[in-house]
Amino acid sequence: xxxxxxxxxxxxxxxxxxxxxxxxxxxxxxxxxxxxxxxxxxxxxxxxxxxxxxxxxxxxxxxxxxxxxxxxxxxxxxxxxxxxxx
Amino acid sequence: xxxxxxxxxxxxxxxxxxxxxxxxxxxxxxxxxxxxxxxxxxxxxxxxxxxxxxxxxxxxxxxxxxxxxxxxxxxxxxxxxxxxxxxxxxxxxxxxxxxxxxxxxxxxxxxxxxxxxxxxxxxxxxxxxxxxxxxxxxxxxxxxxxxxxxxxxxxxxxxxxxxxxxxxxxxxxxxxxxxxxxxxxxxxxxxxxxxxxxxxx
Ligand SMILES: [Zn+2]
Numbered sequence: 001x002x003x004x005x006x007x008x009x010x011x012x013x014x015x016x017x018x019x020x021x022x023x024x025x026x027x028x029x030x031x032x033x034x035x036x037x038x039x040x041x042x043x044x045x046x047x048x049x050x051x052x053x054x055x056x057x058x059x060x061x062x063x064x065x066x067x068x069x070x071x072x073x074x075x076x077x078x079x080x081x082x083x084x085x086x
Numbered sequence: 087x088x089x090x091x092x093x094x095x096x097x098x099x100x101x102x103x104x105x106x107x108x109x110x111x112x113x114x115x116x117x118x119x120x121x122x123x124x125x126x127x128x129x130x131x132x133x134x135x136x137x138x139x140x141x142x143x144x145x146x147x148x149x150x151x152x153x154x155x156x157x158x159x160x161x162x163x164x165x166x167x168x169x170x171x172x173x174x175x176x177x178x179x180x181x182x183x184x185x186x187x188x189x190x191x192x193x194x195x196x197x198x199x200x201x202x203x204x205x206x207x208x209x210x211x212x213x214x215x216x217x218x219x220x221x222x223x224x225x226x227x228x229x230x231x232x233x234x235x236x237x238x239x240x241x242x243x244x245x246x247x248x249x250x251x252x253x254x255x256x257x258x259x260x261x262x263x264x265x266x267x268x269x270x271x272x273x274x275x276x277x278x279x280x281x282x283x284x285x286x287x
Pocket of ligand 1: 006007010033037038039040041
């Protein structure tokens, strides 16, 4: 599972590049590398997909019984002075 | 506290409940319900400070993260004081390309990621240690920037950045382990691999 030595710096910086968090000279080095390296362009696309995967909302993760109990807590926020700490 | 503030908070909390619970599950696993409950109580105490209603969803998530952080500390664990074991550099992309038993395909990596459901991603994230999972969740699931995360976790920016870096590495590795455990690469087609692998276990 090796990354070619010439690509290691580029690979280390792909996530930060997509986060727009690289220093200008690192950004420039990376763009120069991506301009000729098909392998790292492939990995860049892959990291983009990974980020999309992380953003996928968790469907139906709030069970009805938990929803009802938490809804009760929200109701209590309306009037319970002890909850409000007033 | 003013009734108007409370009513506004109740509306906000009802609207945001699924999202808050999802974040709480990512951060605290089984303790999610309890975490949301304490968040709501703390938000009620502070609701007078919320001037901009548009900022409400992120304001609630920040409170939830604060509550989680305080609980971690109360248990004697500070997110910044855990032993730092630098994971060996890991590239899931390189691993997939090298380990793939099938002829190389340009869409292989996307196909593999397509087999992970949101629930799978949640389970993979649970394999990360707390101090690496939190920055990854807050940055990539919730969309906070690193300055905001540093403020919420009360950590220096540099600490958050290195935790984020290690967390991403470990996330890629955990995805790979999950794919291996599911028998992903033993299957003739990638599209149904995870489901098929699960059935066998
Ligand atoms: Zn390269």
